[in-house]
Amino acid sequence: MPIFHVPRINPSEITPNEVFLNRRNLIAGAAAAGLAAVLPKGSAAAAKLDFAKSPLSTDEAPTPLEDVTSYNNYYEFGTDKGDPAANASTLTTKPWTVAVDGLVARPTEFHLEDLLSSVALEERIYRLRCVEGWSMVIPWIGFPLSEVLKRSEPLGSAKYVAFETVVRSEEMPGQKGLFQALAWPYIEGLRLDEAMHPLTILAVGLYGETLPNQNGAPIRLVVPWKYGFKSIKSIVRISLIEKQPETSWNRQNSGEYGFYSNVNPQVDHPRWSQATERPIGTGGLFAKRKPTRLFNGYAEQVAHLYTGMDLRKFY
Template structure:
């Protein structure tokens, strides 16, 4: 196969070109702009400096690998799986922006916790110390990938705030239900609400993230506004969008795709090039926005390149059975 063998986490040069705006200035300047805000605001479109509802994003350099080239904004926000708004990649962008309101938005923290509460999203972000930007690889179970600069906060902060009881072993994250505004929910193409789950130690891992923005802008509706789970070492379907409830529970919750097709989608959904999907190989992936006439493909990395951070979570677990 025409596959390079990039070192460990490194992405090949053929990886996506950055967004148009991103190209305008040198990458460093751009990042500085995102970090420091106001200085260059004059020639940047309004809203660029806002994360969610006006929170300035600070780039977290620990999660800003310079070898990763972000996928252009138009692809990150125009090529989406969000079945609530249709099953084609082109559906969510128009359909999620026909009057579906994502602000104001309330999210509930419930279950086996010391501090159950309902939060306004903006209050929550403020309470957790604002947003930071991290650039993560994103690998879809359909064997394509992107690199996305997410803004948001580590899920671990929310777990700490919730103060889980010792019997809480899992998180159950539920998305919204709004049949009036979500055509896919009217059709019933999946079981709704969309539910995902994490083990509590996975949720507390440094990489687990709740996104409130992309590219320093508020996260668009089609990407799961205003709160969306991001677990970069897992397949994209783990990243439940537009969360309304985060419940701490004792038993492993069933996640939506696992209910739909248990032999194809598991609870863990860890990116693993050695365990195939029954219908296609997971050994490599198409690069969204890849260069060249035929686009490009690259080798898929174990845990999507985050082996160092997460492999410890799964020691002794049969990853072939627990796919």
């Protein structure tokens, strides 16, 4: 049985709530007049969430909110880092349902509002490491994925969990056009023991409020010891299956993006080193790089999942 050593959070390293709220209020006040006109039917402005602090949080200072919400990958809205923030307001996120099916005794379809009323939300301040070589620290709000899986009662034959993102080309401009960056829907997968691990969460918010569309609203996966593209956004289906599922980036280029995609500074991407990373929000393109840690710093909690595996072969 693994022993979890819980890091302590230094309150001085977390953005003071009053500073965060004042900044948000200033931004909201400037934008309020025009926001209602551009929000599509079914969209909602950020709402505050009730949550408890988690002892599983890192003690590192979170990346500034403006960087978290303006620098990210979400190819359904475009391939540039600023495209999701510019284009994602078109996505309707309410109402929202998530189907849980496959090798389960109780297949079901959750209405997100009902699901959230039955779980205890936590703030999990996690490191995020992108396969491209940059990193963030994000205060997610969510709950363990295992809670949803247990309710559906996985059968003994279930070995993997497959995830699927919404397809709405009329609302997601990156899904339109003759040339597509990826085949849609975006799909991802985990081994069942990875999915049931206490660090694996479904996130519905960040920085104390509901998720912005560009960050995967209204519900996304967060697996902090894997590269960021494993943490699939805007989930509509979770399936329990027997065999290893396809994933979008592995299907696109299996030589560059493995199924596991655990953060590993000793296994380079074919086109760049993974030994170091560039923290976002600490100096822009000229930010000092720092060493990348095995499993993104979560080795003590998750290394046992891969005992006996060749991490170069199962990258």
